Amino acid sequence: MVPVTNFKPPFNVTRAGHIVLRVNDLSLSKAFYTEVIGLLVSDGDPDTVYLRGVEESCHHSLVLKATSGEPTCERIGFRVFLDEDLDKAAEYFAGIGRDCRFVDIPHQGRTLHVSDGVGMPVELVASMPRLRRVHDQYHIHRGAGALRMDHFQVAVPDAAAAAAFYTGLGFRISDYFVDKEGDTDPLGIFLYKKNNPHDIVFLTRPGPVLHHFGYIVPGASNLFQALDVSNALGFNNVLERGPGRHGEGHSLYVYLRDPDGHRVEILPPPYQTGDIDDEPIGWHRGNRHSWDPPRREAGFTRSQNSKALRFSPATKVTDFYRWKTSWLNVRCLPGARCGRSRLMNNRLHGKRGVRKNYFIIASTREGKACYQHCVCQRMNK
Ligand SMILES: [Fe+2]
Numbered sequence: 001m002v003p004v005t006n007f008k009p010p011f012n013v014t015r016a017g018h019i020v021l022r023v024n025d026l027s028l029s030k031a032f033y034t035e036v037i038g039l040l041v042s043d044g045d046p047d048t049v050y051l052r053g054v055e056e057s058c059h060h061s062l063v064l065k066a067t068s069g070e071p072t073c074e075r076i077g078f079r080v081f082l083d084e085d086l087d088k089a090a091e092y093f094a095g096i097g098r099d100c101r102f103v104d105i106p107h108q109g110r111t112l113h114v115s116d117g118v119g120m121p122v123e124l125v126a127s128m129p130r131l132r133r134v135h136d137q138y139h140i141h142r143g144a145g146a147l148r149m150d151h152f153q154v155a156v157p158d159a160a161a162a163a164a165f166y167t168g169l170g171f172r173i174s175d176y177f178v179d180k181e182g183d184t185d186p187l188g189i190f191l192y193k194k195n196n197p198h199d200i201v202f203l204t205r206p207g208p209v210l211h212h213f214g215y216i217v218p219g220a221s222n223l224f225q226a227l228d229v230s231n232a233l234g235f236n237n238v239l240e241r242g243p244g245r246h247g248e249g250h251s252l253y254v255y256l257r258d259p260d261g262h263r264v265e266i267l268p269p270p271y272q273t274g275d276i277d278d279e280p281i282g283w284h285r286g287n288r289h290s291w292d293p294p295r296r297e298a299g300f301t302r303s304q305n306s307k308a309l310r311f312s313p314a315t316k317v318t319d320f321y322r323w324k325t326s327w328l329n330v331r332c333l334p335g336a337r338c339g340r341s342r343l344m345n346n347r348l349h350g351k352r353g354v355r356k357n358y359f360i361i362a363s364t365r366e367g368k369a370c371y372q373h374c375v376c377q378r379m380n381k
Pocket residue numbers: 151153212213214265
């Protein structure tokens with residue numbers, strides 16, 4: 001059954017706030033999230049990078065931590081309204097026998113680590129250092145120009161049970177879906193505290209595991225911008241699904257995989273929620289307005305009409321052309337000098353020596369390493 005919201009919760013959560021990811025290659029992940037997603041670097045050290053969206057004034061909404069082990073999600077974070085809500089939360093979690101302790105975290109106010117209803121590591125904070133919003137500084141926006149953190153989606157064995165823990169904390173349900181009309185057990189539940197359809201979403205799947213986290217971008221064109229930029233910079237195969245439209249929330253979306261395989265969704269702003277008489281909307285396979293690019297069938301690469309689509313001998317691929325295509329994705333962009341690009345630069349331009357004030361980004365394996373090296377140089381200038 002769909003759980004019911006407790007409108008007098010023990011403490012006041014306001015929104016999904018931030019997420020902490022462990023990554024294997026910090027500089028490469030930093031490049032992905034700044035150049036493709038469009039986040040800003042708020043701070044960092046050799047092992048950690050703190051990022052935020054262009055209209056966020058909180059210090060960070062994404063923390064990347066370097067690890068030589070498995071890249072994982074370390075923790076998701078929610079904001080509470082007042083500092084005293086942290087004390088109320090500590091009392092609540094202690095009362096129900098859950099793990100709960102105050103910790104010191106850089107660039108955050110008092111932080112409470114807790115374990116939620118499915119054992120997921122969560123941290124609650126009321127405050128962070130404030131930084132300037134740069135939504136109006138268009139000349140520094142990059143990639144998709146992500147505006148702000150929006151939501152987490154988590155796979156759990158029982159979505160309704162996981163959601164019930166959060167409705168007990170005052171989360172409301174915007175949408176849920178079942179398989180077919182008449183079913184009563186929800187397979188997905190969308191919960192919110194801020195005024196859009198999702199702060200956290202639970203799907204009935206093996207878990208608990210993070211499925212993805214989402215950032216709001218200004219509009220639909222930013223989805224394509226992210227894909228174009230990721231391709232231009234040599235982040236191959238980052239597009240996992242989309243662009244498409246969700247039934248729940250009615251938002252357009254693209255799912256990307258970061259260099260460690262963490263899934264991030266970017267989406268334009270979905271619809272508004274929050275009136276007291278907003279009721280959960282139930283969806284099933286028969287009433288959902290959603291669309292997705294169809295998966296490419298194996299036969300797609302075969303011609304529909306072999307005679308009509310046959311290439312003339314003049315366009316036959318030669319060995320020389322094959323050699324050339326291995327460099328077709330090589331691009332020069334304004335940036336810094338990079339010694340590692342010398343070989344490709346010579347082949348591309350047919351010259352000796354490195355072209356100063358340019359570096360090369362390529363989608364080849366060699367070029368991708370070069371890209372990582374060069375982006376670090378450029379950021380350090
Ligand atoms: Fe999502």
